[in-house]
Amino acid sequence: MSKMKNGNLIVSSAPHVVSPVNTSNIMRDVCIALIPAMIMEVVVFGLRALALTAVCVAACILFESITRRLLGRPDTISDLSAVVTGILLSYNLPAGLPFWMAIIGCFVAIVIVKQVFGGLGQNFANPAIVGRIVLFISFATPMTTWVLPKSQQTVDAITGATPLGLFSKGMDVPSNMDMFLGFIGGCTGEVSALALLLGGVYLVFKKVIEPTIPVSFIATVFVFALVTGLDPVFHIFAGGVMLGAIFMATDYVTSPITTRGKIIFGIGCGLLTMLIRLYSSYPEGVSFAILLMNILTPHIDNLTRLKLNGVPAGGDK
Amino acid sequence: MSSVSKHLKGIHVDHCKNTAGQPIVQMPVPEKVYIPMVQHIGAPCQPTVAVGDHVKVGQLIGDNTAPMCAPIHSSVSGEVTALVKGMTAQGIVDTSIEITTDGKQEVAETVVPPTVGNKEEFLAAVRSCGLVGLGGAAFPTHIKYNPRNPEQVDTLILNGAECEPYITVDHMTMLEHAEEIVEGTKNILKYLNLKQAIIGIEGNKPDAIAKFNELVKNEPNISVCELLQQYPQGAERVLIYECTGKHLIAGKLPADVGVIVSNVTTVLKLQQFLDSGMPLVSKSLTVDGNVVKEPKNVEVPIGTPIIDIIEFCGGYTGEPKKILMGGPMMGRALPDDGKCIIKGNNAILAFDATFANMNPETACINCGRCVKACPMNLMPTALFKAFERKDVDTLKKYHVMSCMDCGCCTYVCPARKQLSFINKLGKSLVLAEGGKK
Numbered sequence: 169m170s171k172m173k174n175g176n177l178i179v180s181s182a183p184h185v186v187s188p189v190n191t192s193n194i195m196r197d198v199c200i201a202l203i204p205a206m207i208m209e210v211v212v213f214g215l216r217a218l219a220l221t222a223v224c225v226a227a228c229i230l231f232e233s234i235t236r237r238l239l240g241r242p243d244t245i246s247d248l249s250a251v252v253t254g255i256l257l258s259y260n261l262p263a264g265l266p267f268w269m270a271i272i273g274c275f276v277a278i279v280i281v282k283q284v285f286g287g288l289g290q291n292f293a294n295p296a297i298v299g300r301i302v303l304f305i306s307f308a309t310p311m312t313t314w315v316l317p318k319s320q321q322t323v324d325a326i327t328g329a330t331p332l333g334l335f336s337k338g339m340d341v342p343s344n345m346d347m348f349l350g351f352i353g354g355c356t357g358e359v360s361a362l363a364l365l366l367g368g369v370y371l372v373f374k375k376v377i378e379p380t381i382p383v384s385f386i387a388t389v390f391v392f393a394l395v396t397g398l399d400p401v402f403h404i405f406a407g408g409v410m411l412g413a414i415f416m417a418t419d420y421v422t423s424p425i426t427t428r429g430k431i432i433f434g435i436g437c438g439l440l441t442m443l444i445r446l447y448s449s450y451p452e453g454v455s456f457a458i459l460l461m462n463i464l465t466p467h468i469d470n471l472t473r474l475k476l477n478g479v480p481a482g483g484d485k
Numbered sequence: 486m487s488s489v490s491k492h493l494k495g496i497h498v499d500h501c502k503n504t505a506g507q508p509i510v511q512m513p514v515p516e517k518v519y520i521p522m523v524q525h526i527g528a529p530c531q532p533t534v535a536v537g538d539h540v541k542v543g544q545l546i547g548d549n550t551a552p553m554c555a556p557i558h559s560s561v562s563g564e565v566t567a568l569v570k571g572m573t574a575q576g577i578v579d580t581s582i583e584i585t586t587d588g589k590q591e592v593a594e595t596v597v598p599p600t601v602g603n604k605e606e607f608l609a610a611v612r613s614c615g616l617v618g619l620g621g622a623a624f625p626t627h628i629k630y631n632p633r634n635p636e637q638v639d640t641l642i643l644n645g646a647e648c649e650p651y652i653t654v655d656h657m658t659m660l661e662h663a664e665e666i667v668e669g670t671k672n673i674l675k676y677l678n679l680k681q682a683i684i685g686i687e688g689n690k691p692d693a694i695a696k697f698n699e700l701v702k703n704e705p706n707i708s709v710c711e712l713l714q715q716y717p718q719g720a721e722r723v724l725i726y727e728c729t730g731k732h733l734i735a736g737k738l739p740a741d742v743g744v745i746v747s748n749v750t751t752v753l754k755l756q757q758f759l760d761s762g763m764p765l766v767s768k769s770l771t772v773d774g775n776v777v778k779e780p781k782n783v784e785v786p787i788g789t790p791i792i793d794i795i796e797f798c799g800g801y802t803g804e805p806k807k808i809l810m811g812g813p814m815m816g817r818a819l820p821d822d823g824k825c826i827i828k829g830n831n832a833i834l835a836f837d838a839t840f841a842n843m844n845p846e847t848a849c850i851n852c853g854r855c856v857k858a859c860p861m862n863l864m865p866t867a868l869f870k871a872f873e874r875k876d877v878d879t880l881k882k883y884h885v886m887s888c889m890d891c892g893c894c895t896y897v898c899p900a901r902k903q904l905s906f907i908n909k910l911g912k913s914l915v916l917a918e919g920g921k922k
Contacts, residue, residue, distance in 0.1 A: 172823025177822070178818065181909070184840075191850055
């Protein structure tokens with residue numbers, strides 16, 4: 169045919185441009201959003217908490233790399249999802265937890281929950297949540313030995329109860345301001361509502377998450393507490409609500425896709441959290457609430473399937 | 486403004502309209518042109534000339550009696566030197582007529598303004614002009630203008646959205662030929678007996694919007710609809726919805742919702758044919774991309790090899806690795822730069838390896854960006870999982886047939902999955918299954 173100068177061009181299907189957002193920079197943004205809480209864990213609990221986070225991150229990366237290699241699959245460290253899991257898991261542990269226990273949690277999260285099911289995107293539940301729950305059930309005492317904030321430690325008491333623990337025993341709870349800032353007992357990363365909210369605002373601003381799930385989750389907890397005559401501000405700042413609502417329940421893989429689905433998911437998480445807090449023997453229910461809603465996610469997705477434009481309601485063939 | 490309160494979803498892509506405001510320059514006649522006998526949807530034309538024949542500009546060189554076909558005319562004067570069989574820019578293997586030009590550009594005697602007094606004569610004129618949809622789909626215009634349900638069709642929509650990045654030639658055409666486009670619109674309304682015309686223009690072209698608003702201020706039947714600055718406003722189904730509020734579902738034609746959609750350049754070429762009798766023999770297009778020395782808007786004879794156009798634009802500044810016919814969202818990547826311009830062609834974009842390299846695919850993280858981007862409200866994440874399982878029932882249940890290949894889902898996917906391509910494969914899977922039954 170006609171003359172040509174370049175005959176070995178790349179042929180691919182359209183579109184030929186893609187948005188700059190990829191999985192790695194989404195995960196990097198999540199890590200950035202977790203930095204304020206990391207600063208607060210050091211301020212509140214000292215460097216032991218930071219060491220715990222470092223151990224968890226290292227263990228998660230190592231487990232991910234080894235498992236992928238053993239399964240003969242390409243390495244996925246660079247997507248940073250293992251780093252996120254490590255940070256989140258460490259945020260769900262008491263600051264004084266022995267490192268070897270934390271490493272077992274990382275093994276459960278990365279190997280059992282994530283890689284055995286096929287790796288990123290295939291896990292049915294949030295790996296960090298399951299890691300925490302397994303540790304919680306296996307090592308009940310160390311997992312509920314709460315280090316007190318350094319500012320509240322005395323010569324003979326460096327551990328004490330969390331605000332929810334005090335609440336379930338009917339004792340005096342810390343002021344809402346202390347709870348907002350994070351000077352309370354609890355898991356390393358969950359104590360400071362302020363730091364977590366800052367991270368959440370960053371994620372919404374960077375369009376990594378939509379506020380739908382956090383808002384419906386927190387609002388449900390708030391309203392539930394209000395209706396049952398409790399202090400709603402206490403309940404949204406206590407325990408893992410902020411960490412869970414902003415960082416764990418918004419995990420793409422294990423939460424619904426549509427807005428309606430997200431609202432149902434958030435409300436479900438809030439309701440289960442409060443039911444567990446008020447009517448079960450556990451003082452705290454965020455982890456179990458999210459896990460149960462993770463399991464329901466495929467069904468929620470199925471029920472909230474989008475209607476095709478122009479097809480009248482009910483006319484979906 | 487758009488008449489709907491709730492807009493369809495879409496994406497924001499960098500406009501990259503580097504050639505905006507550049508006047509359309511006429512390219513000199515190349516040494517040879519290769520005019521493919523299939524440049525439209527429908528039956529290929531049969532050559533009506535033989536090797537050795539002398540042809541003139543506007544002379545009929547290919548036609549077919551099949552109803553779904555648009556005739557093809559010579560874009561140059563010269564001698565037919567070969568009938569070559571090969572792959573055209575559309576990826577179709579068919580005959581092209583090679584014409585060695587003489588540079589005189591003599592106009593054929595048959596080029597005289599048509600006499601048009603009624604609908605039949607109008608449609609005959611549209612056919613003899615060789616007009617096809619110039620937005621890219623290349624659907625024969627005389628078929629489109631003659632719907633099966635003429636009593637229900639009352640609206641003409643002019644597509645001046647030009648939502649693809651880089652391409653600016655329709656914008657320039659609207660600025661340079663607004664009067665003729667309005668004149669053509671009035672003729673279409675008159676002969677097809679339509680009630681109204683709506684000119685849809687994306688909001689990033691305020692000068693074109695102002696110009697048309699000025700021209701149609703005394704035309705009660707013609708209005709301008711400013712479209713969102715969002716891709717893909719120019720996709721037919723999106724455009725119809727944004728201009729009229731009507732949804733066009735898969736498998737239906739615009740006429741089924743009472744609408745005929747034509748690209749602004751199609752209407753211009755029609756009006757120019759009515760005025761001069763010169764059929765569709767040249768096409769204006771944007772030449773751009775990071776290895777093109779002087780990006781330009783050019784008017785070129787149909788059949789011009791791409792390499793000649795690039796050389797007219799100063800040649801390459803680096804090694805091209807990807808050349809697109811059309812825009813980066815829906816354009817076709819060509820295997821070489823020897824392919825030739827066809828009627829429904831509005832851009833040639835040449836890029837180097839930094840643009841062309843494919844990003845490795847990673848796992849779907851269920852983020853839902855594709856779902857939030859799809860103008861049709863499809864769920865690409867469910868579709869690609871169903872395709873991997875070859876699950877035809879789920880593909881149908883999730884309406885894979887409604888995908889219009891706009892590419893929004895692939896654009897936003899952080900895992901770099903080729904979602905819209907997978908939908909194409911999914912559609913052929915459903916069609917193959919349907920054929921079995």
